[in-house]
Structures are given as structure tokens and as C-alpha cells.
Amino acid sequence: MSPLPRPDLPPGPHRDLVTALHDLHHRDGWRSLRALARETGVSHTTVSKAFSSPTLPSWGVLELLVEAMGGDPATFHASWLAASAPVADTDAPATAIAGRRAELDVVRRHLEAGRGLLLVTGEAGMGKTTVVDAGCAAVRGSVLVAVGRCLPLSTEVPLLPVAEALRHVVRVDDGQVVAAALQRCPTYVREALATVLPEWSTDAPPADPDDRWLRQRLFSGVAELCRALSTEQPFALVLEDLHWADELTLDVVEHLVRHAGSSVVGSWRTEDPAVSAEHREWFSRVRRDAAVLPLGPLTEEETVEQVRLIRPGTTTADAARIHARSLGQPLFTEQLAHADAGDPTFLGDLLDGRVARLDGLDWAVVSVLGIADRPLTEGEIARAAGLEADGLSDTLRTLLAQRILDVDGGGVQLRHPLLAEAVRRRMMPAEAAAMHRSVAGVLAASDDAEPAEVARHWEDAGDADEERGWQVRAARAASERYAGLQAAEHWRRALALWPPDVAEVDDPPTRRHEVVAGIAGQCDLAGRPRDAVPVLESELALPDPPHLYDTAERADLLRYLARFNSSQFVSGDLGLQLVEQAIALYRTLPPSPGLAAALTWRGSELEWHGRRIDATLVLAEAAQVAAEAGDRQLERTVRAQWAWQLGTLGHLGSVDEIERVVREFGPDSSLPRNLTVAVRHTDILLMACRPAEDVLRAAGPALEQAARWQITTSHANVLMTNVAQALRRAGRIADALQGLRVETQGEEPADLPLLHLERAILEVLLGHVDAAGRRLAGFEPGAHEVIDTFILEARLHHAVWTGCPVEGVELAKRVLVSRHDEVAPGTAGELLALTARAAVDATIVDPTLDRQDVGRSLDELWVGLHHDPFEGQAVLADRSYRPQWRAEKRRLFGRDTVEAWAEAATTWRDLDRPHDEAYCRWRAAQVALRDGHGTVAARLLRQAATRAREHVPLAQAIAATAASA
The missing domain is CATH 1.10.10 (Arc Repressor Mutant, subunit A)
Known part of the structure; x- marks a missing residue:
């Protein structure tokens, strides 16, 4: 079915809720009202009102609808609460409050329609007054709230908070409200309440303080007035700090809630030794019938x-x-x-x-x-x-x-x-x-x-020798937990305490090499390898390094320094030179895991320098050395890297090879190595355009292990990004976002840039372009050189769907020219196709642009890449974009055809890429309309709309084209 009509609502939480509900309906495929009614068990009229009526639906109905359409009830509940809150009186600002959403909802509802006593409890300073004040502010204008506060006075003043609350009512509408209420009360009420409100005294003789019926008349008078006030509008009595109340006030409260059915909200301080035994006894007695709302500490x-x-x-x-x-x-x-x-x-x-x-x-x-x-x-x-x-x-x-x-x-x-x-x-x-x-x-x-x-206490005690030993133990323990940054800091502290010119200390002995290598390895694990470079450089520059490090240890440090000075981080071939030095040292020794690791890194350097065939040969040698050294787990990792290298060359057997490695060697005892292999496995599957389920199966065990240890290393983040990308390409936007939701809750990238960039793309596809824009604001190419191409991809998606294609084109020129050697196989084709689309859109936004110049610029970007993504030997993920690239180039000059776009759509259909297919069919429909083939266009638009599910801006563009046809 088509989209349902939306109610005409002013900007605010209610309209935001309706928009989210309609977006969810779109992602669910625009199921019919009757289908949703059958699944939720309510009438189709009720369903229709939830979507189209300006009246806010009940939470029960909304919850059923959200669950039926596969949405997140918690998210919608928060939006519903915001929409259901009454508009505050503009004459008095609402109380600002952090958190406490559920607690505030309880207080608000009790003030609006509750009966009996609600006690808000908590220790001193836990925010009881803030919650109660915020609840009162939320119902201002719809509920008459009378507020009284108990005070810790040196002399007890009976019914002081009750008098304050009643005087609050007296001031409303210049006394008209209370005057009308008194007319509905028995005549004795005004006289009885004159006991606490002397200004209500009459000419009648004063009450006899020994009159045993005085208290009964007073209690009944308060109850009658509360009932009368509730006749015309909701009314609630709020009494704060009841732990300081006088006994008569406590008796009035108990009478109101037990016999009058009034709505009363009170606050009570717990765990206060100054509260009397009589007050604690009252609290224990009334809480049996009262609703108690305990307040605990706020979350972080x-x-x-x-x-x-x-x-x-x-x-x-x-x-x-x-x-x-x-x-x-x-x-x-x-x-x-x-x-x-x-x-x-x-x-x-x-x-x-x-x-x-x-x-x-x-x-x-x-x-x-x-x-x-x-x-x-x-x-x-x-x-x-x-x-x-x-x-x-x-x-x-x-x-x-x-x-x-x-x-x-x-x-x-x-x-x-x-x-x-x-x-x-x-x-x-x-x-x-x-x-x-x-x-x-x-x-x-x-x-x-x-x-x-223990190390911290030895440090504060000033005992360096004891502290050093415990810092080493702490570093090892943190390493076992894969807590990279913590381990690196403990190793740094141990190195700072190390005696000069000594290679080995303590009993059992610890070598200086373990400490320095620990700093390097743990910084690498934590995704901050460059932090270790100064330490490595200073150690290798020591005047007599053989005294501190043997040949293998010095080669290890050179290998780390080579990795951290790779072309990922610095221009030139410094990383390649350093790893060659490390390899030369290793070759003076028998075959070792260190040599295999150094050869593996040399293969990575050669790949980044465009020498992909050489890289494959070096990785083959590295696998052989690892086998000769007897390190099967390292051999597993190297062979996975080798299979990945084959994959970048478009080798059809790379998928079989990586799965053979996984099958033959099984899982590793090391989580970092498992993550490395899983990243290579999923990379290969993405390059080969394998289904999302294959990627999920390949990533699952390592991600489960990472979740169990609660770690977010750089490889873990890459693996999560690969999974989200596979789901996105399969058109499963909600599933992809769900996998990133926890790690990307805020909009600050922190140490998880890839995850935030992928989430920004998902937000664009869901139509949340403002949120995506705020998230992308923290990324500027050049500051994150390693991820410049990922920044470009996210910004291009944002640019083409927000009508700012010129910005996308300029960014593409900057990144693809300066970082052309780092455009990884499997991403180059998409970047070129997105850039081409942005370039064509830019000529529409700015007709003064010379289309010939634009076309030449696109070709220059294409030929400038260090590998051709559209050649026959390129990976499938790249060359599958070739038909779309050609169609975009033809669109630049107005010469695109239905057939050209249909060819691209067929490519995406065969690879089960629904959103890419929908985009191409939409473009084909636009061409058909331009050429006067309305029937063909209508068929293409129907097909495009079906395949565009969950892609909100594309679906809206398709609907707009259909409406204008």
C-alpha cells in the first residue's frame, strides 16, 4: 500500500513521534491497516488513528504497532513520553532535570490521575525535590497542584506544610477557585480550616482547644476541600520532606489517603539517623498502602x-x-x-x-x-x-x-x-x-x-623496586584481558622505573625487551600504534643496544617501528626500509616467528605501494617460515593474509582458500589473531560480493569473543564495520544500525571512527541527515589519513542525499588524488560511482559548470588510482560498479538510456543489492519519462519502490518522481 496520510501537527515531540512511526511503516514495507490490525489484535480504525489522527495514541496501541513492525519499543516509548508531556506554562520555566525519565513519568501520572499516596524516597541529596518539582512543572496548566514544605524547625509548628499548600490554592485566580470550592463544601469547613488559616476566621467564638472533636472537624474539613477542588479540575496535594513533618501533618496525610482517596505526593529521606522512631514507624505503616518511588544514583x-x-x-x-x-x-x-x-x-x-x-x-x-x-x-x-x-x-x-x-x-x-x-x-x-x-x-x-x-599503593609509598615488580604483573594481567591502553601504561611505568644499563631485573627475571615490546604491542592492540614510536626510537638509539637487547630482540623492536612508520601513517617508504632492516637481522638466526611476522608486514607495505604481485610472493614465504618455526597459529594468520592478498588481485579461489585456512587450523587461543583472521575473511567475502549471511557467519565467533571480553580493538571495530557494511549492501539498514547502536550512542567519534562513519551512512539512508551531519562534523580528511577514503564515502552519501553534491565532488578530488594509493580493493568502484553521481548532480544544481570539464575530471580520478577498479581482473565488488559508472557518465551529457540503467540494475539484482538496484531503476524511470514512455516508467518505479525498502531518501525520491509523472 502507499504511505498513509499524516496529521498536520506543529513542530515538536508529537510530530517527531508521528514521523518516526511513518518511517517505521515505510521500512516495514507499508503493510495494510488490516494486516497490522490482525497482528496487533486491535481494529483497523484504531491503527489508522495512530498513524493519521492529530490525537496522541495510547502507549498500549503504539507499543503493539511498533513491535509488529519490528521497531524498538524503548526508543518509541521515550518519544511518546516526550509527546505526552503537557506544554509548560510559558510564564514559569520547567524544572531542568537529568535522567529520571521513568520516575518523572510516575510522578506526573500520579499528579494527573492518581489516587492515594506516592512517596518519593531516597538519601539526602538524591534529587527527590528536583523530581517532584519537575513533575509539578510537567502538569502545570492541566492540574491544580498545592505544594507545602516541611521544615526542620527548632519548635514544632502543627500543620505548617498543610497551611502553606492551602494558601497556595487561595492565591490561584485571586481566590476564585477556592471560593467556588468552599461553596460546594459543608458550612463547617471554612470554620474548621480557620485553625490553620487564621485569615479565614469568622465572628464565631474561637474553637475550644480542649474540644475533642476539633481534630476530627479539621481532618474532615481538609478532606472536603480537597474533594471540592477536584470537582472542576484534577487536583493534587504535594508535601515535601515529610520526614520533618509534625505528627498532626502525618495524621492528616494518612486520613486523606485512607479515607478521602485524595491524590497526594510526598517526599521522604531514607537512611537519616535524625529521623525519630515515631516517624519511622509512621513510614513503615503507610508504605503498606502507598506507592513508593525510590530514587537511586544517576547513571554515568x-x-x-x-x-x-x-x-x-x-x-x-x-x-x-x-x-x-x-x-x-x-x-x-x-x-x-x-x-x-x-x-x-x-x-x-x-x-x-x-x-x-x-x-x-x-x-x-x-x-x-x-x-x-x-x-x-x-x-x-x-x-x-x-x-x-x-x-x-x-x-x-x-x-x-x-x-x-x-x-x-x-x-x-x-x-x-x-x-x-x-x-x-x-x-x-x-x-x-x-x-x-x-x-x-x-x-x-x-x-x-x-x-x-598494589602497584598504585607502592607508588604512593615511594618504593620504586616494589612498585616496578607489581607494574610488570599489572601489565601482564591487563594484556591477558586485552586491555591494551591499560597494559601499555603499566609497561610505560615499569620502563620509567627501570635501572639504567640493565637488561634484566627482579626474580623471577623480567627483560627490558618484554617491557618495550609490551608498550609497542599493547598500543597496537588498542589502535594507537603511533603512541609507541618515541619509545621505540629512543630505545634503538641507545649508545650500546647489544648490551640491552640481543639480535632477535633488536629485530623485534625494528619490526614494531616499521609497522608504526608504515605508509598508513607517514608518506614515503620509511616503513619498508625499517622492515627490511629487521628481516636482515632475523635472517642471521634460524627461522623464527619474528621473521615470519616481519615478512608479513613487508607484504602489507608492498601492497600499499601498489606492488601487489610482490606482496603475494612475500606472504607465501612468510607462511612457509611460520610453518618451519612450528608456530601454527601464526601460520594461520599469515595464510589468511595471503588469501586476502589473492582476493585483492581478483583471484576467484581466495574465498575457498580463506575458508580452507579457517577449517584446517580452527580457532586460535589469541583473540587478536582471531580478529585478524576474521577481518581478512570478511574482507574477502565483501570483495567477492558474497551474501550478508556469509559475512555474519565468518565474523560471529570472533565478535562473540570480543564481546565476552568487552574489548574494542581496531580489528574488532573493522570487523563490526564489515558486518554493518554487508547488511547495508543487502538492504538491511535497521539490522546494520542495531549492531552499531551501543558503540556509537553519542555523536562524538572518540576512538571508534570507522563505526561512526558507517553509522553516519546508515543515518543518511534512514533519512536522519541532520544526525549524520552532526556525526560527520568531527571528521576532516587529513586529520585521519588512514581513514580518509572512509570519510569520503560517508560524506558522499550525505552530499548526494542532502542536495549538496558540489561539496562531495570537491572532497573526492582532494582525497582520491592525495590518497589514491590507499583506496582499498572493494571500495574504489563505489567511490568512483558516488563521485560520478555527485558530479552529474552538481551540474544540475549549478548549470554554469562545463560538463566537458566535469567529465575529464572524472576520468582523471579514475585513471589516477593505483589499480583500475573496472578492469576484468578487478575484484567483483569494484567491477560490478562499471555499468553504473558508464550510465552516470552518459547522464552527465543527457545521453543515458533505459537500457544502460537496466544493465546496471540487473547487475545489482544478481548480487542481491536491493538499494543499488532501486537507484538504477529509478534513474531508468526518469529516462523513460524524459523519452515519453510513461508505461515503462510506471513499471520501473513500482519495481524501484519495492526494492528501496528501508532507504528513506531514495524511497521519497521515487515517490516524488511517481507523483510528478
Whole structure:
């Protein structure tokens, strides 16, 4: 069926929700209303209203529709909540709030239509007032909310918050609202409420304070007034900080919710030792019938949002550091954010004051925990403090009661990291160093000692020899977890502590080569190889390197330096020269894994220099050397690289060869090597235009292993990009985006540029061009030389679908001329075809462009590449673009034909590339219309629309052409 009509809505969350729903319907293939009604179990009229009525549908109906069409209910629920929030009164700004979306929704709904008591609970500073205020702001204009606040006064004032709330009502509409309500109340109500509102006093004699019915009349009067106020419009009573309320107020609240059915929202501070036993008993009693909404700490993402509300422009990293200190406690986050901005705060005084009064055993315990900054058992605390364990229990109980400590599983810790900071601020330097030594000794003796933690304490204790040994242990442990950056930093610290002119230290011995190679290898694993170059250069420049490194070790360092100075990163042939030096050293020794690795890298360098045949021969030798050295896993990796090299030459047997390698050798024990082989395997499948399911099967095991270890190395990112690209080419845009959603949640590329570039393309295809534009704003060719061609691909997609083709053409000239030797096989054909399309579109946007010059420029880009992507021996992924390239060139001069575009469409149909096929059929339809063949055009447009599913801008272009036919 065709698209459903959309309601005429003003800009805002409701219209955004409707647009998203219609986009989802398009991606689902525009199923009929009756088909959706059958699947969801509602009437087709209800379905139609959800799509076309200006009234917001209920969440139940919307959720069923979203699930039926394969959408993400969580995303739509957030949009629905935004759309369903009432428009705030412009005279009073809404309360800014970070996170708490679900909690705010609960408060808002209770204020709108709830009955009984909703208690918003949480520790001091957890944001209870913020949530309640934001809920009240959200219903302003649709609900009459009377707000009263309890105060910790030295003298109890009965019903103070109730009086404040009633006075709030009195001020509404100059008293007209409450006057109308009183007319609907029994006559005694005004007199009864004069007890708390003296201004309502009448000429009647004052009430007798000993009258035992006075309290009953007061309670009934409050309930009657609340009922009367609810008659004309929704009404809710909000009483904040009920833990400070007087007993009479608590009784009024209990009466209202148990007997009057009023809507009451209250806030209550938990874990406060100052709250009386009577108040705690009241809380325990009423919570049996009340709805309780507990507030916990904010997540890191919500803390980032809170910090940016306080200090707009704060980076994610700075906000994350604040979260690490505040643990998501909103009050602490607010104070830390102000402190970072140089504003005055009270947080330091508050925390320092809590520990300043401690001495004796109390101080001994908190000083140990402040230095440890983690849970410790009673025995560990005693050993670190030099105390008897038996005498600690009373001290710990006292500190627990004072809310200084907290129990965490089997251990005890300070209640918050900021308390630990306050403890450390009060310690003298020598006192702190001695305590670090004690804690390091205690932690090192445990069976599950964490080396990095122990090393940190030895560092703060000033013991370089002890620290160095634990830094080496920490580096090895981080390497086993594939935590590249962490491991590299530990190796760097170990090298900084290394004694001069010594090749080997400690017992068991550690060689300097392991440390330096560790820095290089872990930087490489983390995708930041250039960070290791200064270290390698300085080590190889030492005056007497044979004293520190034997021949094999020096060759290893040269091999790393060659990789990190490859033509990926620097121009010229420095990388090739360095790897030749490494190979020369290795050849003085028996065949080794190092020689095989160096030969493999030489093959990569030759590939980047356009010497692809030579690269294949070198890789064959590398595989033989790995076999002679007896390293089967390295042989597996080298043979996978060799198969990939065959694939770049268009060798038809490359797929069979890589699958033979995978089958023969099986999985590796090393995740990095598994990822390397999987990248080569999926590269070959993409170059051969194999189905997306084949790519998914090839990538699956390595990606599952990477997910299990929670690592995002450069190879893991490339593998995820390959999978997303395979799904995109198969027309499965939603599936491709789902695979990248977690890693690319923000729009800042961070250390995941390939994933963000691929997501930007997907966002363009989904019609989210503004989001794609913001994501691409962080990329400029030249700053990321290794990925310049990937930047070009993403920007070309954005340019041609946003009507800015000239920008795309200029960028293509810059990148393809300067980085022509790095256009990988399998991507060159698409880049040329996209550039050709942008160039033709540019002549339409700017008719003054000389089409002959444009055509010559395109040919120059083509012949300037270091391999011809359209020749018969090119990889299938490149040469399959040849018909489309020719058709675009003919379109440049208005000489394209239906047959030319049909040939290109047939190529894509045979390779199951629906969006590419749809594009070519759309162009063929435009030619048919130009030549007066309307029937042919209509058939082509129907075919194009069917194949354009999930490609929003293409589908819209096809529909526009059909509408104008």
C-alpha cells in the first residue's frame, strides 16, 4: 500500500513521534491497516488513528504497532513520553532535570490521575525535590497542584506544610477557585480550616482547644476541600520532606489517603539517623498502602546530562570524571561541577566536617579505609592499622551508625569516595606514605590481589623496586584481558622505573625487551600504534643496544617501528626500509616467528605501494617460515593474509582458500589473531560480493569473543564495520544500525571512527541527515589519513542525499588524488560511482559548470588510482560498479538510456543489492519519462519502490518522481 496520510501537527515531540512511526511503516514495507490490525489484535480504525489522527495514541496501541513492525519499543516509548508531556506554562520555566525519565513519568501520572499516596524516597541529596518539582512543572496548566514544605524547625509548628499548600490554592485566580470550592463544601469547613488559616476566621467564638472533636472537624474539613477542588479540575496535594513533618501533618496525610482517596505526593529521606522512631514507624505503616518511588544514583550517562545542564559545553570525559567521584549522587555531582567551574561550594566543608571530629580508633579505621579506597575485611583493617581484630567491632558499629561506613558484601568501606578524599586531605604526607605501605602489604598478601591496585599503593609509598615488580604483573594481567591502553601504561611505568644499563631485573627475571615490546604491542592492540614510536626510537638509539637487547630482540623492536612508520601513517617508504632492516637481522638466526611476522608486514607495505604481485610472493614465504618455526597459529594468520592478498588481485579461489585456512587450523587461543583472521575473511567475502549471511557467519565467533571480553580493538571495530557494511549492501539498514547502536550512542567519534562513519551512512539512508551531519562534523580528511577514503564515502552519501553534491565532488578530488594509493580493493568502484553521481548532480544544481570539464575530471580520478577498479581482473565488488559508472557518465551529457540503467540494475539484482538496484531503476524511470514512455516508467518505479525498502531518501525520491509523472 502507499504511505498513509499524516496529521498536520506543529513542530515538536508529537510530530517527531508521528514521523518516526511513518518511517517505521515505510521500512516495514507499508503493510495494510488490516494486516497490522490482525497482528496487533486491535481494529483497523484504531491503527489508522495512530498513524493519521492529530490525537496522541495510547502507549498500549503504539507499543503493539511498533513491535509488529519490528521497531524498538524503548526508543518509541521515550518519544511518546516526550509527546505526552503537557506544554509548560510559558510564564514559569520547567524544572531542568537529568535522567529520571521513568520516575518523572510516575510522578506526573500520579499528579494527573492518581489516587492515594506516592512517596518519593531516597538519601539526602538524591534529587527527590528536583523530581517532584519537575513533575509539578510537567502538569502545570492541566492540574491544580498545592505544594507545602516541611521544615526542620527548632519548635514544632502543627500543620505548617498543610497551611502553606492551602494558601497556595487561595492565591490561584485571586481566590476564585477556592471560593467556588468552599461553596460546594459543608458550612463547617471554612470554620474548621480557620485553625490553620487564621485569615479565614469568622465572628464565631474561637474553637475550644480542649474540644475533642476539633481534630476530627479539621481532618474532615481538609478532606472536603480537597474533594471540592477536584470537582472542576484534577487536583493534587504535594508535601515535601515529610520526614520533618509534625505528627498532626502525618495524621492528616494518612486520613486523606485512607479515607478521602485524595491524590497526594510526598517526599521522604531514607537512611537519616535524625529521623525519630515515631516517624519511622509512621513510614513503615503507610508504605503498606502507598506507592513508593525510590530514587537511586544517576547513571554515568545521566550524570553527563546533569553536568551539562549546570555547565553547558562540558566534555563527556570531564563529566565522566565527576561521575567517578560522585557515584551519581546528584547533590555531590552539582557541587563538583560548580567546583570545577571555580564557583563557591559547600561540599568540602560538609565532608571534612564529618571526619574532622574522629580520633583514636575511629581515625585509625577511617584512615586505613581512606587510603585503601575500597572494601576491606575486619582482619585486613586490623593488620593495616596494626590493631587487634577482636576490638574493632564496636568501633565499626559506631561508624556505621554515624553513616561514615557502609557494609559491602563481606567487607567494610567508607560510605562514599568523597569521604575517602576528605580523609586523605587530613593526613600528613609521612602518615599517608606509611599507610600506603601497610595497605600495599595487606593487599599483596591476599589470594586475589589486583596487581595494578598494589602497584598504585607502592607508588604512593615511594618504593620504586616494589612498585616496578607489581607494574610488570599489572601489565601482564591487563594484556591477558586485552586491555591494551591499560597494559601499555603499566609497561610505560615499569620502563620509567627501570635501572639504567640493565637488561634484566627482579626474580623471577623480567627483560627490558618484554617491557618495550609490551608498550609497542599493547598500543597496537588498542589502535594507537603511533603512541609507541618515541619509545621505540629512543630505545634503538641507545649508545650500546647489544648490551640491552640481543639480535632477535633488536629485530623485534625494528619490526614494531616499521609497522608504526608504515605508509598508513607517514608518506614515503620509511616503513619498508625499517622492515627490511629487521628481516636482515632475523635472517642471521634460524627461522623464527619474528621473521615470519616481519615478512608479513613487508607484504602489507608492498601492497600499499601498489606492488601487489610482490606482496603475494612475500606472504607465501612468510607462511612457509611460520610453518618451519612450528608456530601454527601464526601460520594461520599469515595464510589468511595471503588469501586476502589473492582476493585483492581478483583471484576467484581466495574465498575457498580463506575458508580452507579457517577449517584446517580452527580457532586460535589469541583473540587478536582471531580478529585478524576474521577481518581478512570478511574482507574477502565483501570483495567477492558474497551474501550478508556469509559475512555474519565468518565474523560471529570472533565478535562473540570480543564481546565476552568487552574489548574494542581496531580489528574488532573493522570487523563490526564489515558486518554493518554487508547488511547495508543487502538492504538491511535497521539490522546494520542495531549492531552499531551501543558503540556509537553519542555523536562524538572518540576512538571508534570507522563505526561512526558507517553509522553516519546508515543515518543518511534512514533519512536522519541532520544526525549524520552532526556525526560527520568531527571528521576532516587529513586529520585521519588512514581513514580518509572512509570519510569520503560517508560524506558522499550525505552530499548526494542532502542536495549538496558540489561539496562531495570537491572532497573526492582532494582525497582520491592525495590518497589514491590507499583506496582499498572493494571500495574504489563505489567511490568512483558516488563521485560520478555527485558530479552529474552538481551540474544540475549549478548549470554554469562545463560538463566537458566535469567529465575529464572524472576520468582523471579514475585513471589516477593505483589499480583500475573496472578492469576484468578487478575484484567483483569494484567491477560490478562499471555499468553504473558508464550510465552516470552518459547522464552527465543527457545521453543515458533505459537500457544502460537496466544493465546496471540487473547487475545489482544478481548480487542481491536491493538499494543499488532501486537507484538504477529509478534513474531508468526518469529516462523513460524524459523519452515519453510513461508505461515503462510506471513499471520501473513500482519495481524501484519495492526494492528501496528501508532507504528513506531514495524511497521519497521515487515517490516524488511517481507523483510528478
